[in-house]
Amino acid sequence: MGYEFTREDVRYLTSEDGIAALAEVDRLELSTRTHLADIGRVRARFADRSGALVETVLLRRRAVGKIDGGRHWLFTDDALQQTTPSSVARRRADRVAGRAVHDVTCSVGAELSALVGVASTVIGSDLDPVRLAMAQHNVPGATVVRADALVPCTRDTVVLADPARRAGGRRRHDPAALQPPLPDLLEAYRGRDLSVKCAPGLDYDALEWPGEVEIVSLDGGVREACLWSPGLAGAGVHRRATVLTADTAWELTDAEPDEIPEREPGEWIVDPDGAVVRAGLVRHYAARHGLWQLDPRIAYLTGDAVPAGVRGFRIIEQLKYSEKALRQELARLDCGVAEILVRGVDVDPAVLRPRLKLRGSASLSVVLTRIGRTPVAFVCAAGVRA
Structure with a gap:
């Protein structure tokens, strides 16, 4: 602590x-x-x-690397752990550009900083007087006041909220245990334009959210789910994946087509970004890039080309998976180092790797999955980025 x-x-x-x-x-x-x-x-x-x-x-x-200008900011440990990375906050700010925005759980001001110069008015509030004082120092261009997030104190504003998911360095997973509790927060701003940052593991299907759920990944790691009320959601959009890296940013929604063919495995295997998987948009991603699924219930995709900027695995051999068969095949291919990816089968790569007894000179990738009920191993060239 x-x-x-x-x-x-x-x-x-x-x-x-x-x-x-x-x-x-x-x-x-x-x-x-x-x-x-x-x-x-x-x-x-x-x-x-x-x-x-x-x-x-x-x-x-x-x-450094998370918050723009962070070498001059003030933080608490819990606040920094939960603070939204600047690149993610900027993306959210762009969606409310030109509006008056009230961040009702502003903490030390990461969202406020992204909003200044983008929103027409920027207001931050919090109950913690220490964090408010830090926010005032960190973001002098915002108006900062002490207020309870569950008691609306502005009108005609877009409301942003980020309920605390950590206390003493520990995560809270129950929506009702957040601070403020998520059900109470949604009730307090019912009918308002509202955006709520949540943990990416949130069961948003059980929540029955009427607007849009956006899953955001940053540099390959899923960072958050964001609930957008119907007035802020994209037209016809209920699910969105937003993928951010140092060089690129792209989005995918369930308003796009998801018709894909059923075929035998192609030349490549593609593991979609975690935001795509968590948002339930694997088929939409495949349709956009001319890919198809290895199995309808598994998120691995396959095709004869790899989307630009995406890591793909070129298939060398396909075999029915057993530990013995895989060990023999890797020995035949002179494999000494194996990256092991698993989805849809009960295999722990950390347990399997030493049992393969790799002694060769080649570096390969192994994709373990299932097609139908059959466990399958794909031995691939080491993953490369297109």
């Missing part, structure tokens, strides 16, 4: 003395190797301010 900041800490850290002290502490390595010695130096120099200074420097270092 991280250092417990106070409003007095925030006042100090944003003062001339605090800014100079942070710069001094930031010159220290603060690694595992030097931790004790560095902490001793900070305590000797700054006494009771040392905890706030060291924690802020470490949090700012962790924020």
Whole structure:
């Protein structure tokens, strides 16, 4: 659990003395190797301010690559863990461009920062006075007030919310255990234009959300689900996958066609991005790129070409899966290193890999899945990006 900041800490850290002290502490390595010695130096120099200074420097270092300008922000540990990456926040801000927006759980201001200059008016509120003070420092262009997210205090605004899913570093999975509870939040803003950031594992089918559910991935990892009320949803869209990388951004929705052929495996296997899988848009993705499924119930796709920028696995051999048969085939192909991908069969790659007794020189990929009820192994050239 991280250092417990106070409003007095925030006042100090944003003062001339605090800014100079942070710069001094930031010159220290603060690694595992030097931790004790560095902490001793900070305590000797700054006494009771040392905890706030060291924690802020470490949090700012962790924020690099996640939050634009994060080396100058103030955070708490829990806030940084849940803070929306800037690239994701910017994508959401684009969808409400030109509107007046109220982030009712603004925390330290990541969403506010993306909204400034995009939305016509930017308001942030939170119950935590420390995080509010941090948000005011981090995003001076937003209006920040203390308010309960479950008590509407603005009119004619798009409402953004990000219920807390962490406490003391632990995740909460029950929607009713979030802060504020998701059912209460949805009821409080019923009939309003509303966007709610949720955990990607949310059972949104059970939620029976009437608008759009957007699943967002960043650099290959699924980051969040976002609920968009009907007034903010795309026309005819109930599911959307948004895929963000350092170089590209693209979207796929259930308003697109999903008709695909049934064929034998092609030359390549493609594992769709996790956002596509979580959003239930595997067939739509296949239709867009001229692919088809290995099996109708499995998310692996196949085809004779790989979509641009996507990693594909060129099939060398296909065999009915057994551990013995796979071991023999990999030995025949002189395999010494195997990447193992599994979907639809009960196999643990970490357990299987040493039992394959790989001693060759080639690097290959193995895709374990099933076609119908038959477990199948595809031995492939090492995955390559088109």
